[in-house]
Amino acid sequence: MSIELTDIVLTYPDGDSTVTALNRVSLEVGPGELHAVLGPSGSGKSSLLAVASTLIRPDSGSVRIDGTEATSLSPAQLSRLRMSRIGIVFQQPNLISSLTAVDQLLVTEHMRGRSARKRREAAEHLLAIVGLDGKQHRRAAQLSGGERQRVNIARALTGEPQVLLVDEPTAALDHDRGAQIMDLLTEITREYNVATVVVTHDTEYLDRADTVSRMRDGRLTTDSVTVGGGAR
Numbered sequence: 001m002s003i004e005l006t007d008i009v010l011t012y013p014d015g016d017s018t019v020t021a022l023n024r025v026s027l028e029v030g031p032g033e034l035h036a037v038l039g040p041s042g043s044g045k046s047s048l049l050a051v052a053s054t055l056i057r058p059d060s061g062s063v064r065i066d067g068t069e070a071t072s073l074s075p076a077q078l079s080r081l082r083m084s085r086i087g088i089v090f091q092q093p094n095l096i097s098s099l100t101a102v103d104q105l106l107v108t109e110h111m112r113g114r115s116a117r118k119r120r121e122a123a124e125h126l127l128a129i130v131g132l133d134g135k136q137h138r139r140a141a142q143l144s145g146g147e148r149q150r151v152n153i154a155r156a157l158t159g160e161p162q163v164l165l166v167d168e169p170t171a172a173l174d175h176d177r178g179a180q181i182m183d184l185l186t187e188i189t190r191e192y193n194v195a196t197v198v199v200t201h202d203t204e205y206l207d208r209a210d211t212v213s214r215m216r217d218g219r220l221t222t223d224s225v226t227v228g229g230g231a232r
């Protein structure tokens, strides 16, 4: 499995008591699999992504990324693990409006250490993959919401991750653009054999997922049937 969360408990301090954001959550996603986590606001989806991305250490439980137990690593080792294995697509693209689409990728850590020509070629190629061929040199402000989300996805792929974690990718998009973004995430999952976790409160595009979990009050239940078109 590319990502395996086992029996995760995460609590936050809340005044004199605590809030249990993740209550014995387990989840496994393998290469080439798209897993959707569906849940209402406050159910724990962001907390799940934060633990899966190793940005927050859970109170207890195991986080294995591509076979490596993350909870026992030092901050420096965790940072290397994230860099080499995990891509994160944040809900807001957070693009720098004055930079072109290519530059948004070139500023990432992943692009360091290669020659300027190779970096540029890699960035242009990734942008073509996400459907922005011909728009690589437009500034963020000249791109539509759906196009900015595509740049966001391309940027998450710069490190050639094994695990792609995606936070509410369709939240700011209309139906057609939302469907296109979910189709793109499905294609990338298959083509690059990444384990993709998409958290969403949107029931509309679940048919793209191979498996669906439902989150409620910090508890996760996984549907027993495969709902998507995953042909493995």
Ligand SMILES: Nc1ncnc2c1ncn2[C@@H]1O[C@H](COP(=O)(O)OP(=O)(O)OP(=O)(O)O)[C@@H](O)[C@H]1O
Pocket: 012, 013, 014, 019, 020, 021, 039, 040, 041, 042, 043, 044, 045, 046, 047, 048
């Ligand atoms: N930093 C924090 N301190 C205290 N409580 C928190 C913190 N972050 C989240 N919580 C609480 O943990 C629970 C899960 O929150 P989380 O943000 O993970 O849910 P969510 O499903 O992502 O919701 P949303 O879509 O609104 O972000 C909620 O009860 C929330 O209030």
